[in-house]
Amino acid sequence: MKEVAVGIDIGGTNTSFGIVDREGNILAEDSIKTNGSGDIVSYLEKLSQNINKRLSSLNINSNLKGIGIGAPNGNYYNGTIEHAPNLIWKGIIPFVKMFEKHFPDIPISLTNDANAAAIGEMVYGAAKNIKNFITITLGTGLGGGVVANGRLVYGHDGFAGELGHIIIKRKGRKCGCGRRGCLETYVSATGIKRTVMELLSNETVESELRKINFKNLNAKMITDAAKKGDKIALKAYEMTGEIFGYALADLVAILSPEVIYLFGGLANAGDFLFKPVRKNFDKYLLPIFKNKVKILPSGLQGKNVAVLGASALVWQELNKNTGL
Numbered sequence: 001m002k003e004v005a006v007g008i009d010i011g012g013t014n015t016s017f018g019i020v021d022r023e024g025n026i027l028a029e030d031s032i033k034t035n036g037s038g039d040i041v042s043y044l045e046k047l048s049q050n051i052n053k054r055l056s057s058l059n060i061n062s063n064l065k066g067i068g069i070g071a072p073n074g075n076y077y078n079g080t081i082e083h084a085p086n087l088i089w090k091g092i093i094p095f096v097k098m099f100e101k102h103f104p105d106i107p108i109s110l111t112n113d114a115n116a117a118a119i120g121e122m123v124y125g126a127a128k129n130i131k132n133f134i135t136i137t138l139g140t141g142l143g144g145g146v147v148a149n150g151r152l153v154y155g156h157d158g159f160a161g162e163l164g165h166i167i168i169k170r171k172g173r174k175c176g177c178g179r180r181g182c183l184e185t186y187v188s189a190t191g192i193k194r195t196v197m198e199l200l201s202n203e204t205v206e207s208e209l210r211k212i213n214f215k216n217l218n219a220k221m222i223t224d225a226a227k228k229g230d231k232i233a234l235k236a237y238e239m240t241g242e243i244f245g246y247a248l249a250d251l252v253a254i255l256s257p258e259v260i261y262l263f264g265g266l267a268n269a270g271d272f273l274f275k276p277v278r279k280n281f282d283k284y285l286l287p288i289f290k291n292k293v294k295i296l297p298s299g300l301q302g303k304n305v306a307v308l309g310a311s312a313l314v315w316q317e318l319n320k321n322t323g324l
Helices: 040-058 095-099 113-123 189-202 219-227 231-255 265-269 271-284 305-322
Strands: 004-010 014-021 026-033 064-071 080-082 108-112 133-138 142-148 259-263 294-297
Touching: 004 040, 004 113, 004 305, 014 040, 014 305, 026 040, 026 305, 040 095, 064 095, 064 113, 064 305, 080 095, 095 108, 108 113, 108 305, 113 133, 113 142, 113 305, 133 265, 189 219, 189 231, 189 265, 219 231, 219 265, 219 271, 231 259, 231 271, 259 271, 265 271, 271 294
Parallel strands: 004 064, 064 108, 133 259, 259 294
Antiparallel strands: 004 014, 014 026, 133 142
């Protein structure tokens, strides 16, 4: 019988989970509404019931080796979710401690969702033999996971890797964190939407994007418009790539990774994003790092990266405990 892990990805709207084997095959998966159960106690009850239901259907309860959780503002050291702006549970939630009541004999680990993605890349993806790399998630915001010497960097308090909140422009765009000019306000699905709207206001060229309001606009629409040669969409990607390229050049000066992996909705734009990013990355890169760092799409593209990343946390913890 297979050894399996449960991977849980907690999002602001939905919580996805999967039963995953050591090879990264998702044997079963499901989701529940994150906010649909009301308080945290009811939510954990519903989540545990659904997980047990899926485990029972596979008849592999005895081979469950652990549960890994990726969550916004997840603190690996404390097993807590702390002041997550997109969740209804406010303050510091002792998530692991509360969840252990439902799985008392199963190891449970929690980390930031972007960190979980980095671990997934290391365990299942393209970074299996890479010891120094950065993963960057390009969704509604921008998240980052930093791996150095084969270990995820958590920092002294568990919150290292907040790459989306590097200040890229002083007195720039207002960020959800309360500051201005954060990288994710320019480089993310939300960031490129803001860029498009600014271009539409300042330029008079024809664009199919003029028919779409900000609320309904998404990154895929911008990519689809770029494929048709839409000048606003193409310019938005050029501007996004420039900002992202020199931000990555700065990160390399600090961290010296071998590879930077990009994934998430915005990374699905392919060359529309990667070409201007690489061009500006090379332009601003310190000479000693020239031709040493690759910028690549994630090896997990097309899969449930969040669930795989969370489940990979289980195998990493087991290997750590056994000295492998």
